[in-house]
Amino acid sequence: MVPPVLYWKNNRLYILDQRVLPGAVMFLECTTADDVAVAIETLAVRGAPAIGIAAAFGVAMASRDGRTAALDASMRLVRTRPTAVNLFWALRRMEETMASLPDDGLFENLLAEAGMILADDLECNRAMGRAGAELLPPACTVITHCNAGALATGGHGTALGVIRSAREAGKDVKVFSCETRPVLQGARLTVWELLEDGFDVTLICDNMAGSLMKKGGIDAVIVGADRIAGNGDTANKIGTYPLAVLARHHGIPFYVAAPLTTIDPGLPSGREIPIEERKAEEVKRLPGGGMLPDDYTVWNPAFDVTDGDLISAVITEKGVLRPPYGPAISALFPKED
Structure with missing residues (x-):
């Protein structure tokens, strides 16, 4: 547990x-x-x-x-x-x-x-999970990225909350978790969390997701979010955007699960979302121990932005939002006179 x-x-x-x-x-x-x-x-x-x-x-x-x-x-x-x-x-x-x-x-x-x-x-999170669970077929295999579970929330989780709620509804859900370089939140946290709760979960390297999708059998990609702009553009852990592009190419629905507190309706698009850049040491650290040389130049953004038009639905505690996201988000955040 x-x-x-x-x-x-x-x-x-x-x-x-x-x-x-x-x-x-x-x-x-x-x-x-x-x-x-x-x-x-x-x-x-x-x-x-x-x-x-x-x-x-x-x-x-x-x-x-x-x-x-x-x-x-x-x-x-x-x-x-x-x-x-x-x-x-x-x-x-x-x-x-x-x-x-x-x-x-x-x-x-x-x-x-x-x-x-x-x-x-x-x-x-529980309301969000119930709403998102309805999007998944009775038996399904999903890909997730980073950790959007109980460890990232007050409990139950956002993306993983949808997976938990689907199982509670009697659905058979198998999960592939991307490792999530460079800090490995997927490998260290998501796989551990899902194993603790008895899920069928398999770890993959980030660059394996495309090959996995090409083989077939993936029913959805489900991720969390750190900030969602007023047009649906979504900032999430680095590596999310290429997953969305791959999902679109392979005809796989790409879902974002996030509470309304993650939506920033005052930002018109993802271009205005500030992206944290972290220390180079996170990238320079080698898997077997040791570090890459000091003179290596490193770019280490913690997040990327997925365009709203790549997102099939945004799952919130108030229900599932569908594109176009601008009107859907505006309806949830009416402007005061």
């Missing part, structure tokens, strides 16, 4: 350290907002919804030292990772809640709000 991605106990936030999976199950003990920020920056906790949840608890934790400390913590946390919009949504929700609260009981109320963000995420 997959352990919780985080939990609160004895005035501390415990975060499952995903850097050491699958070799060990260890929790980081966070006593300050900066501890949480470092956990986010170093990928101890990752996945857009889980990042937002952790940040919310970080703000609550800091509020023990007062309103100013909580606002300072929010400013620190907002700088951790630029692409995942759930981070900014969660911090904005905490700041808006704080603005309506008196100083007396500030910590207790903000802690309750962070707990509500966690509970809400789990509930919306």
